[in-house]
């Protein structure tokens with residue numbers, strides 16, 4: 001079956017500094033792909049390439065077999081919804097108005113919303129648990145409420161592909177789980193950057209591990225997340241067991257790290273008895 005999205009050899013550099021180097025992967029239709037990696041690994045940059053905010057120097061990105069470069073803005077917006085960390089331009093909108101902007105790709109200029117549109121907005125607000133704040137100003141919402149509002153906006157957009165940049169940032173643990181379960185239940189193809197490796201392992205069908213702009217590993221969580229790799233890429237020691245409910249990898253981290261020094265920026269001191277090589 002043709003993948004929902006295929007990225008081939010994406011490279012992007014700024015002022016001669018490589019940010020993404022030869023990134024390739026494909027996302028089967030309806031699957032949830034978790035982008036993981038340490039700070040500065042290139043997760044947001046890759047997502048920006050996928051939603052056309054950045055034009056990569058080389059490489060191809062195909063959405064359902066078509067190059068995204070050649071698509072009109074409207075065609076692209078009907079197929080791809082993006083949830084970024086915040087949306088500063090939304091501060092003068094009420095929550096209901098903000099969510100309704102998700103319908104824009106389907107509207108003609110000055111076309112008013114129908115009763116059906118309003119119902120879709122109300123349903124999306126209910127799905128993210130914000131129906132009681134529908135008339136509140138977006139700027140007055142908490143960080144987590146803003147995040148959920150932006151997901152409601154993506155829901156009304158009815159995309160085939162949903163791209164989320166750290167969707168669980170700001171969310172308390174209940175909403176971290178609930179929002180990712182909601183995203184999964186939409187039945188659309190999803191790529192989400194997620195910092196919490198346990199959450200990513202539990203909620204994603206596959207993971208793509210980036211480090212210094214390169215793909216280090218890809219596949220299911222058990223393949224990607226090994227104690228050795230977590231140590232090498234994140235500079236943290238952990239013990240991996242199985243989650244009793246999901247059977248997915250469950251990482252238990254160890255404490256006690258030497259701060260970086262001038263000659264040892266990646267120093268890892270493992271106090272768990274496992275001797276991983278420190279650089």
Ligand SMILES: Nc1ncnc2c1ncn2[C@@H]1O[C@H](COP(=O)(O)OP(=O)(O)OP(=O)(O)O)[C@@H](O)[C@H]1O
Nearest residue numbers: 014019037038039040041042043044045046193195
């Ligand atoms: N427009 C830009 N100009 C210069 N450098 C950039 C630009 N965008 C990203 N970078 C650099 O590229 C690297 C990757 O950044 P990116 O935001 O993609 O990483 P990330 O994996 O999303 O990080 P984090 O987990 O901290 O959000 C960083 O070193 C960042 O400083």
